[in-house]
Amino acid sequence: MPREHEDLLKSRLDINVLYDLYGGLLTDKQRKAFELHEMADCSLSEVADALKMSRQGAFELLQRAKRRLVEVEEIVGFKSTLSAFDKYKIDVERLLDQYDDKLPKEFKSEMLKLLSDLEETGDQDV
Numbered sequence: 001m002p003r004e005h006e007d008l009l010k011s012r013l014d015i016n017v018l019y020d021l022y023g024g025l026l027t028d029k030q031r032k033a034f035e036l037h038e039m040a041d042c043s044l045s046e047v048a049d050a051l052k053m054s055r056q057g058a059f060e061l062l063q064r065a066k067r068r069l070v071e072v073e074e075i076v077g078f079k080s081t082l083s084a085f086d087k088y089k090i091d092v093e094r095l096l097d098q099y100d101d102k103l104p105k106e107f108k109s110e111m112l113k114l115l116s117d118l119e120e121t122g123d124q125d126v
Contacts, residue, residue: 012038014079015038015066015069015070016038016039017079018069018070018072018073018079019034019038019069021073021078021079022068022069022072022073022076022078023069025068025069025072026065026068026069029051029061030061030062030064030065030068031065032050032051033047033051033058033061033062033065034062034065034066036050036051037058037062044058044059044062045058047062085118089115089118089119092111092115093112093115096108096111096112
């Protein structure tokens with residue numbers, strides 16, 4: 001896959017994660033436009049028609065919504081925190097595997113249970 005496609009895909013995934021976290025902070029119209037364009041894969045013209053506005057208006061509405069999501073993340077940092085937890089979890093699992101033969105089985109089992117509980121806590125809706 002060309003690098004530009006990878007960057008576009010990563011960008012779309014990132015903004016969708018931000019929407020999952022902070023979408024409730026957008027206006028109803030911004031949420032509807034975002035959902036139509038990003039999730040239902042509607043074109044700007046289709047979004048504009050659905051919201052009874054111009055194509056330019058739909059574009060600007062989407063841009064404001066995306067900027068708002070990024071601004072909230074910069075202030076709150078919840079996505080960054082979740083990413084850090086994911087990295088720590090992977091690092092701990094790697095260490096448990098690396099020292100598998102030196103650790104008591106009960107210890108490893110308890111650690112894996114704690115990591116699983118942490119992951120379940122992170123999967124809950126915000």
